[in-house]
Structure formats: C-alpha cells, structure tokens
Amino acid sequence: MLGNFLEISIQTADILASLDFYMRLGFERAPVNDVWTHPYAVLTDGHVYLGLHQQAFPSPALTFVQPHLRRQMAEFEALGIQFEFRKLGDESFNEAGFYDPDRQMIALLEARTCSPVNTRVSGALCGYFDEYRLPVRNLQASCRFWEQLGLINTGPDAAQPHRMRLATGGLNLGLQESATPGRPLMVFAHIRPEDLAQQLLQRNIPITPAAGVSLTAPEGTQLLIIGNDS
Secondary structure (H helix, E strand, O other): OOOEEEEEEEEOOOHHHHHHHHHHOOOEEEOEOOOOOOOEEEEEOOOOEEEEEOOOOOOOEEEEEOOOHHHHHHHHHHOOOOEEEEEOOOOOOOEEEEEOOOOOEEEEEOOOOEOOOOOOOOOOOOOEEEEEEEEEOOHHHHHHHHHHOOOEEEEEEOOEEEEEEEEEOOEEEEEEEOOOOOOOEEEEEEOOHHHHHHHHHHOOOOOEEEOEEEEEOOOOOEEEEEEOOO
16 A cells, blocks of 8 residues: 555755765665755665655655555545645645654655665675664554555564564564654664674774664664674
8 A cells, every 4th residue: 555665764964974874884875866856865785775865854754655646645544544744736746744653754755766776785784674663652553553554464473572573565664662752773684793893883883782783873863783683
C-alpha cells in the first residue's frame, strides 16, 4: 500500500557537514533528479539510501514511492489516516505525509527523486544495514498500524519480547516498546564492531561506547553498529 521504500529522509541545516560525515563512513552519492529546489543529496551504502535535505520538515522521515498516489489517497483515509500535508495537482510533483501513532513521519512521493545504485558500495564501513529502530509506546498497537499499511510482521523474538520487526521491500522496521520517548536509530550489523571503532577513531569520527558502536551525525541522526550476533 505504501509503495516502494525510497529513503530515510533527513533534515540538515548544513548539508556539506552531513555529506562529509556519511562519506567518511564510506557512503557514496547516488545520482539525483532536479525535483527539489532546496539543496538535496542522496547517499547509499548499496542497501539503504539516506536523503539529506537542507530544508525544515519532520525528520527523519520514512519515504516511499507510490506511483498512483492521487488514486490511493482515499484508501489511506478509509483507514482513518489524517494527512499532515498533501501537495496534489496536475501541475505539481505529488507528495503527501502523515504520522504513525508515535509521531514517525511517513512521506509518500509519486515518483523517484534519485537513481538506484545496483551494487554494494565497496568502502562502506558500518556493515550491513539491519533495521530502522523506532521506539513505540504500545508495541501491539504500533504493529497493527504498520501491518495495515502492508508491512509484513516477521514474528516475535522470544529473547526480546518488547521488540517486533516488520519488513517491506528495502526496509526492516524494528519496533521497540519504551515507556519514555526516544529517537529512532539506524542500526547496522558488523562482523567486528570493536575493530570498526578503531577505524572510526582513525578517521576522526567520535563514537560513544554502548552495546556496540554509537555515532551521532552532525544533524543529530543516531547510528548504532552492533555485532552480527546481537
């Protein structure tokens, strides 16, 4: 229903600083279209795409491409979804957005804004993109919300009863029940995160000791790199 996952859209006040940070992590730039008038860049490690936007909007947003957006609007509204914004018309680039129950912005675009990179980026340091981890107040209610939008519930984890993972093409969404609000995390799995920590320090990228390696991008995005068996 949401369409194809496009990117994690990130607002940045200084796109050059954000570009420098992710490129030092080994991300590479993807070709972009001229849809946006504000400064915009896309980076990828070959699996996940990060859209950097030097423009104010609810960030980070999970952005999907829905080619039949105008036709699909009634279906979303029938689910009780209230749109935070919509820009629809014959002469405009159609887009719309709404929040999930925990104020995660979901953006829908009628067409792609960048060209896909079909091979893994050889210099990516973070490992394999594992999931976009979202803190939620009510795990079951949040799970039902995302399932009605077409994400597939991959089943509970007996070892982690307060977590649930859902999937759609190009995105694993990890829901983590939490009594206190928190920021989403981009989680990567690395074969040896302790070795990665040394590489990052050599590149003057500050890290925070955690259950893995924790990074904060210049614009405030949180990244967590864990071991493959975590």
